[in-house]
Amino acid sequence: MTERKEFDHGLQEIKTLLIAMGERVQWALEHAMDSLQTSNVEQAKLVFERDHEINLLERQIDDLGTQLILKQQPVAKDLRKILVGFRIAADLERMGDLARDIANVTVRLAGQPLIKPLIDLPAMAKFVHEMIHQAIDSYLREDIVLAESMAKSDDQVDALYSKVLRDLFALMSNESDSVNQAMLLCFVGRFIERIADHATNIGEGVVYLVKNQRSELN
Amino acid sequence: MEKAIRIDGLNVYYETFHALKNIQIEALPARAITALIGPSGCGKSTFLRTINRMNDLVPGSRVDGKIIINGVDIYDQQVDVEALRKKIGMVFQQPNPFPKSIYDNIAFGPRLHGVTKKSELDEIVESSLRQAALWDEVKDKLKKMAYDISGGQQQRLCIARAIAVNPEILLMDEATSALDPISTIKIEELAQELKSKYTIIMVTHNMHQAARASDHTGFFLNGELVEFATTEQLFSNPGDERTESYITGRFG
Numbered sequence: 001m002t003e004r005k006e007f008d009h010g011l012q013e014i015k016t017l018l019i020a021m022g023e024r025v026q027w028a029l030e031h032a033m034d035s036l037q038t039s040n041v042e043q044a045k046l047v048f049e050r051d052h053e054i055n056l057l058e059r060q061i062d063d064l065g066t067q068l069i070l071k072q073q074p075v076a077k078d079l080r081k082i083l084v085g086f087r088i089a090a091d092l093e094r095m096g097d098l099a100r101d102i103a104n105v106t107v108r109l110a111g112q113p114l115i116k117p118l119i120d121l122p123a124m125a126k127f128v129h130e131m132i133h134q135a136i137d138s139y140l141r142e143d144i145v146l147a148e149s150m151a152k153s154d155d156q157v158d159a160l161y162s163k164v165l166r167d168l169f170a171l172m173s174n175e176s177d178s179v180n181q182a183m184l185l186c187f188v189g190r191f192i193e194r195i196a197d198h199a200t201n202i203g204e205g206v207v208y209l210v211k212n213q214r215s216e217l218n
Numbered sequence: 219m220e221k222a223i224r225i226d227g228l229n230v231y232y233e234t235f236h237a238l239k240n241i242q243i244e245a246l247p248a249r250a251i252t253a254l255i256g257p258s259g260c261g262k263s264t265f266l267r268t269i270n271r272m273n274d275l276v277p278g279s280r281v282d283g284k285i286i287i288n289g290v291d292i293y294d295q296q297v298d299v300e301a302l303r304k305k306i307g308m309v310f311q312q313p314n315p316f317p318k319s320i321y322d323n324i325a326f327g328p329r330l331h332g333v334t335k336k337s338e339l340d341e342i343v344e345s346s347l348r349q350a351a352l353w354d355e356v357k358d359k360l361k362k363m364a365y366d367i368s369g370g371q372q373q374r375l376c377i378a379r380a381i382a383v384n385p386e387i388l389l390m391d392e393a394t395s396a397l398d399p400i401s402t403i404k405i406e407e408l409a410q411e412l413k414s415k416y417t418i419i420m421v422t423h424n425m426h427q428a429a430r431a432s433d434h435t436g437f438f439l440n441g442e443l444v445e446f447a448t449t450e451q452l453f454s455n456p457g458d459e460r461t462e463s464y465i466t467g468r469f470g
Contacts, residue, residue: 062310074466
């Protein structure tokens with residue numbers, strides 16, 4: 001078996017960029033949640049400021065993948081590796097935006113004490129944080145089993161999200177002063193839940209890569 | 219429904235060399251383009267040449283098995299090989315027009331088959347050149363020597379010459395490998411036009427040409443037909459690992 005050095009090298013570079021992107025998104029999610037829990041506006045602003053790094057990585061992946069398609073004309077699985085790489089980059093970029101949206105809630109709540117200690121939202125974020133890692137890992141290892149088990153975590157995220165909504169709706173009906181903040185915290189739940197959906201998309205991309213079949217993982 | 223070509227247990231030997239090994243194709247579709255790919259020496263051209271029995275001309279060659287076209291095994295002893303070859307046109311790697319005028323190149327086959335009326339020949343020449351997408355470029359110089367037009371035009375002339383005798387099947391053996399990219403694309407587009415009337419089978423070294431231009435693809439390796447599938451299937455999700463290695467450029 002001969003190697004295709006140029007192609008394999010380029011693909012490796014895309015993988016490295018995706019890993020970097022995933023780490024940045026995890027960082028953004030972590031810090032956005034942390035800023036929310038500790039009402040740390042400075043930390044929230046840092047999440048904003050660094051979002052462009054994620055966008056830049058997506059563009060680099062776009063450019064590199066386009067070059068590879070152009071010059072190497074990959075087919076079959078080689079082609080899917082790049083197409084799925086594009087898709088993962090797009091999903092990660094959206095996740096970065098959603099982390100920024102969470103940080104934005106911290107800014108909007110500046111100066112207000114939290115109406116309740118945050119328990120389920122951080123728990124959701126913790127699940128999602130792990131999903132992001134597993135999603136990228138499943139791509140790197142072309143591991144469908146991992147992709148599928150990762151997507152299953154989405155159920156737990158959804159269950160927690162429902163609980164968050166129930167609790168906050170109850171709070172709103174009892175304490176009308178808290179409506180504004182409770183709404184914003186509901187949004188945070190929504191943002192985290194959306195990030196999990198994007199991770200699930202990545203899992204579907206991995207199934208497509210390996211089996212050349214479309215799938216609905218969740 | 220057009221009858222597909224069926225290949226049944228086809229073996230070809232050159233002396234002791236086993237060039238094609240038990241080739242089996244249930245249905246090589248009619249009125250479609252089939253591409254044959256594989257590394258040099260894999261047997262794809264040999265296979266192409268079994269279809270118009272050109273291998274008969276190679277000393278020491280031996281064929282067994284069946285190729286069934288329109289319900290008839292073309293290797294049956296009753297088959298009139300000349301009549302068979304009339305139904306099967308062939309285009310080669312290098313354009314090979316006759317040292318005659320453009321007009322006479324096209325008229326050559328029909329004349330050979332007994333067409334003598336000038337008006338009828340005119341009509342065949344025009345319609346063949348039109349089908350080969352060459353008419354507009356040469357209609358004012360039909361009396362010119364065929365060698366005076368470009369290589370790409372000469373190749374389309376050869377296609378026009380092949381279809382002038384109204385064949386059913388058109389074999390193309392690396393028909394674009396000596397042409398520039400623009401001429402190549404023209405021939406590929408021409409093949410797309412022609413497939414509604416002819417069954418086209420093309421051997422190509424250019425994998426991307428197979429992907430671009432064909433409906434079905436067969437992958438040959440060491441005299442075996444490793445895989446025969448729709449082009450979409452073969453290039454997106456090949457069934458055999460050897461096919462995947464070849465099309466992704468990892469051997470061959």
